Amino acid sequence: MKARQGEIAQDPRVTAIKATRFWEKKRQIHLLTGLLRCGTCGGGFAAVGRDYLACSAARKLGTCRQRTSIRRAVLEEAVLQL
Secondary structure, three states: OHHHHHHHHHOHHHHHHHHHOHHHOOOOOOOOOOOOEOOOOOOEEEEEOOOEEEEHHHHHHOOOOOOOEEEHHHHHHHHHOO
């Protein structure tokens, strides 16, 4: 078993993955992550595409009428202006 683990550890692909240390890189954190709530149903917001946020209950579950999405940058700017 240890011999097989040694073989795997020496594989060039595994060595390259370990060299990147991908597990130490954090994902980008957005200003309003986890804080937004829908005014209609109280559900959370989720990313819709790369730049938009929308009610996740409306988009994923279909249980909310509020299907409007808003650009993340516009929303963050509005919050920072308060």
